[in-house]
Amino acid sequence: MTTAAPSARSLAHPARADIRLEGVLHALSDPLRMLIVRELAGEKEGLTCSHFELPVTKSTSTHHFRVLREAGVIQQNYRGTAKLNALRRDDLDALFPGLLDRVLDAAARQADRLGG
Amino acid sequence: MTTAAPSARSLAHPARADIRLEGVLHALSDPLRMLIVRELAGEKEGLTCSHFELPVTKSTSTHHFRVLREAGVIQQNYRGTAKLNALRRDDLDALFPGLLDRVLDAAARQADRLGG
DNA sequence: CCTCTCGTACGATAGTCATCGTAGTACGGC
């Protein structure tokens, strides 16, 4: 079989050079997607979609993950029947140095300020 | 009849504590509004709406300035028949330290990278 | 093979948004 890739359904991701600041900011301007990104930021390994307990249906969840992927914020890879999601930290830091960290910090501060 | 304030049509602005990160990111996720903010960032004094030569009609222009104001990104004050626009740097820096600078830097880098 | 879980695709819907044109208001100057 020598199917080099273990389970290789592939997803379309924008190349680093195609990532747009407007797209990234728009992707992050939704509370649900910001929640996903914040949780992802704390993990070295990717997290499956089903790990997140979002207050929406699976279809809506799929939609938000796709928006994040198409904006270049996250990378998605199939692993068996699950899908692993990870931040594209290297790409974002290369394009927009320090931006992601400042956004995450801002989100944490706001959560502290509002959420208690 | 003793209209105390010199020219006091007043605009509604959100208080500092009411500024939301999602709102700010959304406001900045439009290229036209990002252009306005970038130009404003270089000025100490406010700029009038008509100073900007935007490729849209005046109504649309008014709309974008209002989105920025209601998100808490800019402050607008009447000065005679004109309206002065200025960044709310202090408020944004207090709420989200470093965020505005990183965003402006990211926008400048992207403009360099794409625009030449 | 059957079935379970995980995620996708498609269609529908209600809401928001960027844009315009026209008409109107506020202020300053003549």
Next chain:
DNA sequence: GCCGTACTACGATGACTATCGTACGAGAGG
């Protein structure tokens, strides 16, 4: 008082978005 400039308000419109439900596909395991 009249006119011009600067911005606003309102209504319309076409595009996009977040949400859902249902139906489907792909892999793991009995």
